[in-house]
Amino acid sequence: LICMDLDPMEEDGLAGQIIIISLAENIEDYYVGHLQFRMRAWVDYMNDSISSGRLSYDEEEDIMKFEGRDSGLPAYYDEEDRTALEDYIAKEFDEFNDVFHELESPDIHCDVYIIEPTPEANYYTLVTGGMGAHRMNVPADYPYTPNIELAINLPPTWDIKSQEEKDYWPIRWLKMLARLPINHNTYLGNGHTIPSNEAFEGTNFKGVILVAAQSNEKNEDGENLPAIVELPSKRRVEFFYIQPLYQEEMDFKLDQGTDALFDKFIEQDVPYPPVVDVNRVNVCEGYAPAENPNLLDNVAWAFNDKIYESLQNFWMAVYDYNQDIDNNLDDYAPHSTIFNSKKVKVMYEAYIKDEKSLWKYEKLLNPDTFDGEPEDDGLYYAEIMAECEAYEDHFGAIELLQWIHNSLASKELGDHIFFEGFSIEGYEEDGTPVISLHLGS
Template structure:
C-alpha cells in the first residue's frame, strides 16, 4: 500500500499538468485507511479545480462537493489558512459573498486570496455579483482598465495626468468605419477609458508611447508607405523567412495587416516598433492577441512576434510591475522606468579583483599578461597567464571573473558557490596563437566559466564536461575538474574582502575511455590509475600522454533505470546536475532509496538511441527537429473535441560524448524531449521496452508512461 507521502507526490504531479479528473478518480478509489486528512483535502481542492477547468452552472456541483469535504475536515484543519482559502474559493464561485469573505479573510498570506477579495470589494462597490466582477465589465477589461488608472493615481499621479482623454462613441464609430470591420469591445473600452497620451515624451522608459485613434491610423499609413517603398506595391505577397518567424500558427506570416492595430509605439534611434492588437490571427492564435511588429527593409531583420495573449494580460503585468516596484516613476525623466531584469551581470568589485590578483601572484606566480574580455553581458572573464619558471615549468592559465557569479549549488553542498578555473600547459605551448590547436584551453576556460550561468547549475571537484568533438590536435573528449593546490600544497581558496570564498579547480582533459571509466566508477578510482601510470601531478596538459584506460569498455546495463521513480512535467532542465537534484528529491519524497543506483553507469553503448512515446499534439510545430510522427498522415484526419491528435512520436537522441549513454543522461534527454508535450494523465515513468535494434546497432525503445 502506498504511503501518504507517495500518494500526495503523485497527486502533485497530476496537478502540475492540470490532470484533475485523474486526481479525483485516484483518491475516490483509494481504500478508506489511505484517505487521510491531507489526501481528502486534496480531493476537495480537486473538486474546486474541476469547476475552474469548466466553470458552467452544471459543474457547480463540484463546488458543493468540495464544501462537503472541507466541512468534514473542519474540526481537524479548520484553523489553517489553506483550509480557509479552499472553502472560501468554493463559496466565492457559488456567488456566496458573505461566506467567501469570511473564510478568505482568514487566509491573508496565501497566493490568490487578495485577488478574490479584490473581486469581492469590487462587487460590493459596484453592486454586482461576483461572477460579473470576475467577467471584468465591458469587453472583459473595463474593471482592470479602471485598476490601471487607479494604480497610476496611487504610484505615479503625474503619469495618470498624461493619459489621453477618452474617445467619444462617435470617434470610435468613425474610426471603425474607416477600418471597414467591426471592432471588439475590448479595443473600444480601452479608448473609452483613455485614448493615447498627452505630450511627446515616452510613457514608459524604453521609448514607448500610447497612440490615440488618429495616431493609430497615421501609424498604419506610415507602415504601409514604408512597405511600399522597400518591397513594392505587392508587399502583401512577401513573407518572413521561416527561420526568423517563430510564431507560425498563432500569427499569420505576413508583413502587415490592416487588422493589426497599434496601440503603443516605441522609437529608439529612429527605428520604430509597434505593439499591436492582432484581429487577423492565425488558426492557433487568439483574437485580440498582442503582437510586436518591427518593420525593416531587410526581411532577415523584420520582426513579427507574439507578446501577450491580450490586453488584460498586458494590464495585469503592468499593474503588478508598478505595485511590486519593478516599474517606477522617474520624476527626472517624467516616465515609468523598468528597474529590473531577469539576470543581472556579475562583476567583481574593485577590492575583490585586487584581492584575487594578489592571491594569484602569491600562490601561482607573477602574471605578465592578461587576456582581457572586451565585451560581456553576464560576467567579465579575463584570463591571467602565469609563465613557466624553474620551480613551475609550465604555463598556468587562470580565469578571473567566474567567481563573481554565485552558482546554483544544491542543498547540502559543502563547497562554495564561487569558483575560478585553472589549466596547466607545457612550457612550449603557444599561448598567443589563435589557431584552434593552441587556443582550445583558453576557449574551454571561458566555456566552463559561463556553463553555470547558461545551465543554471554548478561546477565542482569531480565534475566532467564532454567536449563533443575531440579537441583540436588531440583525442581528448572531456574535461575533468580537480582541486588546485596553493603554494603550501593546501586547497587553493581565496577569501575576498566581501566574505566570498572562491575555490580554484584545475581542468584536466580526458580521453573518452577515461571519462567512461570515471562515470562507471568514480573520480578517485581514475586518479589511482593516473598514479599507477606515473601521470604527473599537478596535471599538465600533455596531448601525447598515455590513455590510462586504453582498453576499457563500459559494462552496458539496460536495467539501470528500473528502480528509479520519475514523473514527466513541462519543466525543462537545462543541465544534467540540476536534473539529478530533482530526481533525488522526487525519489526521496516517494520514499524510494537510490542507494544502489549509479546515475552515470552506462545504459547503452551506442552514440544514439531512438525512443517512441505517445502524446497529444495539435500540429507538427510541437515536434523537435529530431522527431517524426510514426504515422505521417495522422494530421490529415480529424482531431478530437479539444483539437488534439493522439500521436506516436519517434525521437532520435544523441549522447553527449557521442559514444554511449549514462542512465541519468538518458532519462534527462527523454524528459526534456517530452516536456513540451501533453501526455494526458500518463506522466509517470514506468521504464521502457526494447523494441529492437536498427542495422547500425541503435536501440529502439518504447517509453512506458503510467497514470
C-alpha cells in the same frame, strides 16, 4: 551601469555598442569596458536567453530576471574583490607578469592571468579572473562554494601567445568553461567532466575533468587545504585545475566514478598538479563501456512541462525526487552506459494539439492522427517516435531519461505521468535500439 553608445564603431554605421561601467569608491577606479562591440550581438544574446528560458519575467519583482541569478545584469568583481583575488593568485600560484584582457564581456568579465615557468614550477599556469563573480545555480543543499575560478598548467615550451588552435585551445576552453554555468544555468565542481566534439588540436584528448586545486596552507594533520579565497564582498571562491582526458578515461570516469579515475592517475604516476602533456599515458587505454539496458529499472520520475537544458540539473532533480520518496540513489552511477549507440528511438503515446507540438526529431507513427475529431479538450491522441541522439557515441542512463523527459514536456499525458521503464522492441540495421516507453498513473 549598462549604457548604449549609439555612435557606430564600424564604417557601415548600422549600430552602436553596449558598454558597462563598474562603479568604485574613487572615480579613477571606475572600470569601463564593452559588454558587446555590436549592439545587434547583445540583442541576439538577450533574445536567445528569452527563447531558451534563461531570462524570464519575474512578477513579484516586476523585472526580467535570469533563472538562478540575482538579476539579469552581468556579474563583475568590484575593485576590492578583484584586487583580493589577484593577491591570492600571486600568493598561491605565483606572481603573474601578463594578463590576457577580455575585450567583450556580455555576462562576466573573464581575464586570464599568465604565470611564467620557474625553477620550482617549470610550467605556465593560466588562471581565470572573473568567472567567480557569477554565483552558479547549485542545489539547495550544495556543501561547496557556488563561486569558482579555473586554472590550467602548460609545459614551458608552449607558445601561449600563438593564435593557432594547437596552441590556443587551453585558453579557449578556459573561457568557454567560465561561461558554461551561465549559458546552461548549471554548476561545475570537482570531478565534473566536459566532453569535446573533436579531439583538441594536436592531441588525442576528447574532454576535460575538473580537479580541485590545493592551497599552500595545511591543516592540523599536515594536509593541504583547498584553494579557496574569501573576498571582501564575502564571496568564497574556489579554484580548480582543468585536466585533459582521453576518450577511454572519460568513459571510465562516467562508468566507475571520479575516485576510481583519480586512483588510476596515482597508479600510473600522473603528476599533481596536473600539467598538460600531449604524450602522457592513457590510464584507461582499451577501456570500452559495457551497456546495461536495465540501468533505469529502479529510478523513479514524474514527467512535467519543465525543459532541462543542463544534464547536471536534471540529474539533481531526479535525485531529489527519489530522495523524497525514500528511494536512495547515493550509490547510483547516473552516467553509466545504458546503450552503446549514438541514437535511441523512443516510441510513446501522448495527446497533442497539432504537429507544432512535435520536436524536429519526432514524427507521428499514425499518419491519420488529425483526421478525426479531437477530444473534448481539443487534443488528439498520438503515437510518436522520438529519435534521440547522444552527445557522445553512447547513451548514459540519465542522459536518455533527460531526452525522454524533454520530449514529453510539450505534450499532454493526462494522469500517466510516472516513468515505469521501457521495453526494447528491436534494433535497426545500424544497431540503433528502438524502445517503447511505459507510463503509469
